[in-house]
Structure formats: structure tokens, C-alpha cells
Amino acid sequence: MAIVDLVNAGEQQQQAAKRQEEDGEREYYCRRGVRNLCDSGISRLPGKYVLPASDRPGQAAAVGSVKLPVVDLSRLRIPSERAAVLRTLDAACREYGFFQVVNHGVDGELVTGMLDVARRFFALPFEVRKRYMSPDVRAPVRYGTSFNQVNDAVLCWRDFLKLACMPLAAVVPSWPDAPVDLREVASGYAEANQRLFMEIMQAALEALGVSGAAVLEDLAVGSQMMTVNCYPECPQPELTLGMPPHSDYGFLTLVLQDEVEGLQVMHAGDWLTVEPLPGSFVVNVGDHLEILSNGRYRSVLHRVRVNGRRPRVSVASFHSVAAERVVGPAAELVDEHNPRRYMDTDFATFLAYLASAAGNHKSFLHSRRLY
Numbered sequence: 001m002a003i004v005d006l007v008n009a010g011e012q013q014q015q016a017a018k019r020q021e022e023d024g025e026r027e028y029y030c031r032r033g034v035r036n037l038c039d040s041g042i043s044r045l046p047g048k049y050v051l052p053a054s055d056r057p058g059q060a061a062a063v064g065s066v067k068l069p070v071v072d073l074s075r076l077r078i079p080s081e082r083a084a085v086l087r088t089l090d091a092a093c094r095e096y097g098f099f100q101v102v103n104h105g106v107d108g109e110l111v112t113g114m115l116d117v118a119r120r121f122f123a124l125p126f127e128v129r130k131r132y133m134s135p136d137v138r139a140p141v142r143y144g145t146s147f148n149q150v151n152d153a154v155l156c157w158r159d160f161l162k163l164a165c166m167p168l169a170a171v172v173p174s175w176p177d178a179p180v181d182l183r184e185v186a187s188g189y190a191e192a193n194q195r196l197f198m199e200i201m202q203a204a205l206e207a208l209g210v211s212g213a214a215v216l217e218d219l220a221v222g223s224q225m226m227t228v229n230c231y232p233e234c235p236q237p238e239l240t241l242g243m244p245p246h247s248d249y250g251f252l253t254l255v256l257q258d259e260v261e262g263l264q265v266m267h268a269g270d271w272l273t274v275e276p277l278p279g280s281f282v283v284n285v286g287d288h289l290e291i292l293s294n295g296r297y298r299s300v301l302h303r304v305r306v307n308g309r310r311p312r313v314s315v316a317s318f319h320s321v322a323a324e325r326v327v328g329p330a331a332e333l334v335d336e337h338n339p340r341r342y343m344d345t346d347f348a349t350f351l352a353y354l355a356s357a358a359g360n361h362k363s364f365l366h367s368r369r370l371y
Contacts, residue, residue, distance in 0.1 A: 033145035033159040036126050038232035045236040048155050055154075057271075057305050058238040066265065066272035068096060068282065074103035076203060089200075090207040093285050093293075097300035098265050100280040101200065106192045108279070113181075114189040115258055118313050120179045121161060122230040128178055132161065137354060140164035141174050147243050157234050157306045158242045165190040165224035165317075190226055193254050193317040197224075200252060200283060201319075208293055210330045215292070219251065222321040223347075231262060231304065231312040242304035242312075247363045249350050250286035250320035257282060260312040266301040273305070287365040288320050291342040294329035299365055323347035343368045 037046070069092035075081040092099035121129070132143035142162040146155040163186060164171050172187050201219060205212030231242040242262060257263065263274045263282065274282060290299040306312070321327060328344040345368050353364045 032126070033129075033143075034157050034234075035122055035129075035159045035230055035232055038234075039126075043235050045234065045239050049157060049240045050236075051154050051240055055241075055244075056239055057241060057303075064270060064272050065261075065275050066267065067275050067277075068092070068265075069099045070277070070280070071099050071101045071200075071283075072103050073101055073105065073199065076199075086203060086207045089203055093204065093207075093289075093297040095298075096265065096267060097285045097298035098274070098282065098302075100277050100282055101196075102277070102280045104196055104281060106189075106196060106281075110185070110189055110192055111256060111279075113185045114256060114315055115313055117179055117182050117185045118161075118228045118230070118315060121176065121182060121228065122159065122313070124178055132176060137351065140171050141176070147246070152244075154240075156243055157231060157237075157240045158304070159230045159232075161228040163190070163226045163228070165194070165226050166222070186226065186228075189315070190224065190317070193226070194224055194319070196281070197252055197254060197317070197319045200254075204252075204289065204297070208296065208330070208333065210292070210332050215330075218321045218325055219319065222319065222325070223250075223323060225318045227316045227318070229304075229312075229314045229316065231306050231314075233308055233311050234306040235308060237306045237308050240306065242306045245301040245303045247299045247301055247365055248284060248286040248318060249288070249364055250318045251289045251292070252319050253284050253286055254317045254319070255282040255284070256315040256317075258313050260307070260310050262304050262306065262312045263314070264303050264305055266303075271303070286318070286320065287363070287368070288327045288345075290365060291327055291345065291368060292330050294333040294338060295341045296333065299363075301363065341370055343370060 069088060071085060071089050071092065076085040089099065129143055132141050134142045134144070136142065139162075141164070143160070144162070145159050146152050147158070161176070163175055168187055168190060172183050175183050175186065177183065198216065198219065202212060202216060205215060229242075234240060245266065255263070257276050259276055259278070261273050261276060264271045265274060284302065285297045285299045287299045289297050324346065326344045326346045329340050329342055334340050350364055353367055
């Protein structure tokens with residue numbers, strides 16, 4: 001028995017040493033990020049980034065491409081055409097959960113300037129970027145890597161800079177001061193995104209037939225988080241993802257893409273690559289809007305693929321109510337024929353979910369469904 005115990009103890013020590021080595025390797029990658037890995041000249045994907053075979057993008061359902069429904073905001077502003085545009089918006093939110101907006105009024109120089117300053121930030125020396133690294137999801141400024149780096153079983157091929165945007169005047173001084181124009185460009189872009197979000201939300205509430213005054217009032221002083229994403233060229237893109245399948249917390253997300261494809265949405269059981277439309281924003285329904293709509297609008301799974309040829313940059317702006325506000329189905333959309341489908345939710349509930357969630361293909365929204 002003593003010999004068996006010694007053997008078991010030896011095996012346990014070996015397993016503990018292996019776990020410690022793996023934890024150390026993981027911590028190294030989380031502290032450095034993929035931009036640093038790419039710059040080091042690696043030719044093979046480190047094991048911590050390799051997905052199980054069933055989750056790899058090459059092993060998923062057949063992938064095609066999609067031209068998302070287009071919502072022309074210039075027509076929305078014309079009274080005689082507003083009803084037709086609202087129908088397009090309503091159908092897009094019900095069927096796809098995604099659409100693209102054109103003629104949105106955001107200055108073209110502001111758009112190109114935001115993408116340019118994003119590229120220059122990720123090109124800064126690592127020693128400059130790492131000053132903003134933090135595992136704290138509540139941090140108003142956070143440079144990090146992967147998707148949920150604290151809990152991700154497999155790391156994602158993404159670095160990001162998250163910037164809290166409200167109240168803007170109070171948070172901008174905490175943003176990175178390099179590149180020297182980042183604060184000026186990003187704050188102007190954030191303001192323009194908030195205005196655009198409010199216009200689209202007003203239209204969405206109108207299309208739903210919901211009295212929107214109180215909701216819009218909450219959103220005007222709510223939350224806005226801007227995430228600047230960097231997906232460097234990847235040595236083995238078929239083995240990993242830039243972001244795993246997920247849905248977005250909040251009401252709407254506005255995404256600015258460069259010309260490199262990567263965003264994919266789940267539609268009718270297939271992953272479809274969104275074709276970039278120059279000058280547009282991709283907009284998707286978030287969990288809060290699905291809850292408010294009592295399921296009429298869809299917050300759908302989406303993910304990001306990477307490639308081995310070109311880096312990709314995107315800027316996502318997430319909009320919702322303030323952290324302490326509770327969101328539930330709109331009273332106008334609940335009756336005996338359409339019973340309540342979701343529990344009320346708030347930001348604390350979402351943070352608790354983040355702390356416990358593990359693995360892909362999970363959605364915070366699923367945890368709030370009543371049936």
C-alpha cells in the first residue's frame with residue numbers, strides 16, 4: 001500500500017507541475033497579447049490558442065457570405081419615406097438581428113481618422129501599451145487580449161483597447177495619451193456614435209410600437225463602451241478565432257470595420273461572413289433590446305475569423321442604460337397571447353455571469369429566458 005501511495009503521490013506532483021507550467025504559459029500570453037506574438041515572428045500557433053477540432057472555423061457549418069439589410073438614414077429623415085425605412089429596420093431586427101446603416105451623417109474624416117489612430121495605437125511599443133493592461137472588467141480604460149481572458153479555456157487571437165465613454169468629459173483624461181491625437185479623435189468619434197445610436201434606437205422603438213420617451217431618457221444618460229479591436233495576421237487561422245460565438249450585452253452595438261473581412265453572423269444554422277460595405281456601420285441587436293422587445297428582435301450569435309495575410313481593425317461601440325438600471329420586456333409587448341419571456345436584468349447580473357461563464361456558444365441572454 002505504501003508503494004502505491006508513493007506512486008500516486010508522484011503522479012499528483014507531476015500533474016501539479018504540468019498545471020503550473022500551463023498556468024505560467026497562459027499568464028505569459030495574457031500579459032503579452034497576440035500583437036506581441038505576431039511581432040516576434042512565430043510560424044506556428046501556440047497551443048493555448050488552438051481550439052478543439054469541433055470549434056475550429058474550418059470544422060463548422062458551411063460558411064457563405066451575406067449582404068446585410070441596408071437601412072438608409074437619409075430616407076428615415078424624410079417624413080414620406082420614414083414608414084418604409086422603419087419596415088426595413090423592423091424586418092432586419094427580426095430576421096437577422098444585424099443590419100448596415102448608410103448615409104448616417106458621421107463625418108468621413110472622423111471615421112477614417114478613428115481607424116487610423118487605432119492602427120497607430122496597436123503599433124506602439126509593447127511597453128507603452130502594457131501600461132493600460134488590467135484584468136478588471138470594470139476598469140474605465142483597459143488594454144487586454146482574448147475575449148474573457150480570466151475564464152477563456154482557449155485564448156482568442158485578439159488584442160483590444162476598451163474605453164468607457166460616459167460621462168465623456170470625465171473619462172477622456174484617463175484614456176491613453178499616445179498616439180498624441182487618440183483622445184481627440186476617439187472622443188469625437190464616441191460623441192458621433194452616441195448621437196447615431198440614439199437616432200437608430202428611436203426608430204427601433206417606433207417600429208416596435210413601444211412608447212420610447214422613458215427608454216430614450218435612460219439611454220441618453222446610460223452607458224457607452226468603445227472597444228478598439230486588433231486581429232493581427234495569424235500563422236494558422238484555421239485553428240483559432242478572433243472572437244468566439246457570443247451575443248452582445250446592451251441595446252445596440254455599432255461596429256466600424258476596415259476593408260478586411262472577418263465578422264460572421266449565425267443565420268439559419270450557418271456562419272455567414274459579412275461583406276464590408278464602404279462608408280457604413282454594422283449594427284446589431286443586443287441582449288437588452290431582445291429582452292425589451294420580448295423576443296421580437298433577435299440578439300444573435302456572431303464571431304470573428306482571422307486570416308494569415310492581413311491584420312484587421314474594428315471599433316465596436318456598445319450602448320445601453322446605466323449599470324444600476326433594470327431592463328425588462330416593454331409592457332406594450334406583453335399580454336395573454338404574448339406572455340413575458342425574460343426575467344428582468346441589470347449590470348450586476350451580467351458581471352456575475354461573466355465571472356462564471358466558461359466555453360463558447362453560450363449567451364448571457366439564455367440565462368435570462370423564462371422558457
